[in-house]
Amino acid sequence: MANILIIDDDDDFRAATSAILEAAGHRVFSAADGKVGLEMVKAEDPDLIIVDIMMDSIYEGFSVITTLRATPEYMDFRDIPVLMCSAVKQITGERFDIPAEARIAKGDDYLDKPFSSDDLLSKINNLLEG
Amino acid sequence: MALTPQAHILCIDDDEIARESAQVLLSRWGYRVSLAESGAAGLELLKEDPPDLLLVDLQMPGMDGIEVLEQVGEMDPSIVCIMVTGHATLQKAVEAMKQGAYDFIPKPFPPDELKLAVERGLERRGLILETQALREEKAVMETNFMTLVAHQMRSPLAAVRQLLEVPASQALGPLPPEYKTFIDRAAGRLDLLARTIDTWLAMSRLDEEGIAQRKTPVPLSRLLADLAARADADVKAAGQDLVIEAPPSDPTLEVDLESLLEALYNLASNAVKYNQEGGTITVGCNLRGGQVDIAISDQGPGVSAQEAAFIFEEFFRSKRPEVKAKPGTGLGLAIARRVVRAHGGDIKVDPESAPGATFIVSLPG
Numbered sequence: 001m002a003n004i005l006i007i008d009d010d011d012d013f014r015a016a017t018s019a020i021l022e023a024a025g026h027r028v029f030s031a032a033d034g035k036v037g038l039e040m041v042k043a044e045d046p047d048l049i050i051v052d053i054m055m056d057s058i059y060e061g062f063s064v065i066t067t068l069r070a071t072p073e074y075m076d077f078r079d080i081p082v083l084m085c086s087a088v089k090q091i092t093g094e095r096f097d098i099p100a101e102a103r104i105a106k107g108d109d110y111l112d113k114p115f116s117s118d119d120l121l122s123k124i125n126n127l128l129e130g
Numbered sequence: 131m132a133l134t135p136q137a138h139i140l141c142i143d144d145d146e147i148a149r150e151s152a153q154v155l156l157s158r159w160g161y162r163v164s165l166a167e168s169g170a171a172g173l174e175l176l177k178e179d180p181p182d183l184l185l186v187d188l189q190m191p192g193m194d195g196i197e198v199l200e201q202v203g204e205m206d207p208s209i210v211c212i213m214v215t216g217h218a219t220l221q222k223a224v225e226a227m228k229q230g231a232y233d234f235i236p237k238p239f240p241p242d243e244l245k246l247a248v249e250r251g252l253e254r255r256g257l258i259l260e261t262q263a264l265r266e267e268k269a270v271m272e273t274n275f276m277t278l279v280a281h282q283m284r285s286p287l288a289a290v291r292q293l294l295e296v297p298a299s300q301a302l303g304p305l306p307p308e309y310k311t312f313i314d315r316a317a318g319r320l321d322l323l324a325r326t327i328d329t330w331l332a333m334s335r336l337d338e339e340g341i342a343q344r345k346t347p348v349p350l351s352r353l354l355a356d357l358a359a360r361a362d363a364d365v366k367a368a369g370q371d372l373v374i375e376a377p378p379s380d381p382t383l384e385v386d387l388e389s390l391l392e393a394l395y396n397l398a399s400n401a402v403k404y405n406q407e408g409g410t411i412t413v414g415c416n417l418r419g420g421q422v423d424i425a426i427s428d429q430g431p432g433v434s435a436q437e438a439a440f441i442f443e444e445f446f447r448s449k450r451p452e453v454k455a456k457p458g459t460g461l462g463l464a465i466a467r468r469v470v471r472a473h474g475g476d477i478k479v480d481p482e483s484a485p486g487a488t489f490i491v492s493l494p495g
Contacts, residue, residue, distance in 0.1 A: 016289075
């Protein structure tokens with residue numbers, strides 16, 4: 001069972017995702033924005049991070065990942081696997097070009113919102129094993 | 131949007147006296163006036179400083195009034211043109227009107243008649259500009275509306291669906307079956323609503339010109355093989371069979387593979403959805419002349435002749451219970467038709483296909 005950090009500005013997504021993960025036996029922390037989320041990374045040293053790409057400032061999700069992977073301050077945390085998610089990727093037709101600095105860890109994954117409980121748990125298990 | 135008297139009028143006439151009298155009169159009435167002594171010079175001026183209204187002499191050496199009209203029509207059809215002529219013949223008048231002249235006045239022009247023609251012409255110009263502005267405004271509103279739908283409706287919808295996933299997945303423990311049924315039905319309706327929004331947005335974004343530009347040569351056999359691969363999961367999940375009848379030869383088509391495959395897949399997944407239990411979907415090809423017909427048939431309830439007339443319209447859904455019972459957005463066939471038409475082809479229901487439905491996609495070879 002793992003320590004999982006959810007960074008998402010939508011209260012309902014945090015609540016629903018936490019409920020599913022906790023029921024599966026994980027320990028869950030959550031943050032409503034990227035800045036608080038990054039502080040929690042240091043405080044809690046999670047095994048996995050779930051981050052929403054489209055938070056209030058458009059690419060806040062990517063800036064979280066870039067900070068995590070590319071700044072010396074987060075040297076000890078840069079290998080934490082990340083599961084990105086978004087509710088508007090498909091419909092806006094926007095392609096997300098993941099910044100090069102954000103792409104250091106292999107095995108990072110992406111999930112469209114809303115996701116089924118099964119999809120969420122299987123992606124998380126893959127990331128934790130990888 | 132009424133035009134102020136400062137409207138700009140360009141007068142093209144090879145006759146100096148006619149130009150001068152036009153300038154004196156039009157300036158007196160408060161218009162801004164430009165003059166040109168030939169069609170070519172007039173068109174140059176028009177490019178640099180487009181007028182609201184053009185007064186042009188019919189008979190000039192070199193480029194005559196009709197030619198000027200033709201070119202102005204191509205450059206800026208919102209400019210209102212009035213033809214001026216010393217020897218009006220009915221035939222010339224008709225020709226000028228056909229080229230888009232708005233009015234006709236004799237030369238030398240009686241001031242009253244000129245004033246009336248110019249005022250009417252500028253009124254017309256005002257209407258044209260107003261229509262243009264409204265059309266542009268509408269396009270902006272439509273784009274904004276799409277963004278609104280995408281961000282402001284889709285996100286909360288996704289959140290509601292995610293909340294419902296907690297009881298639906300029974301993550302917190304088993305749910306009494308009588309509750310589970312209702313939760314699943316609510317989740318199903320939300321999924322369909324989300325799909326309708328997504329599909330509708332996809333359709334608003336569908337870019338016919340892009341499809342035409344992305345066309346590349348693709349052998350018919352490749353198109354059919356890709357279709358079979360894409361539909362495979364749906365066919366297997368429904369316990370059905372898909373049979374591709376190999377065409378007698380393998381012509382190469384000019385297509386945008388991605389959008390066309392999606393349109394054909396849409397027809398195939400409809401066939402799976404409405405097919406009888408354990409039924410077979412047949413994809414056949416007919417080559418005639420330069421045209422390729424791809425026919426996708428199922429063994430379901432079929433399409434009635436009345437429905438066939440409307441089935442490709444946006445949001446059309448059959449009223450028949452056996453069809454209505456299946457979830458659908460009412461947009462798939464509308465998109466498929468737009469994609470096929472963007473390929474220069476067309477799509478129809480085969481009227482003689484009963485029992486079952488057959489959709490025929492005709493593509494230029």
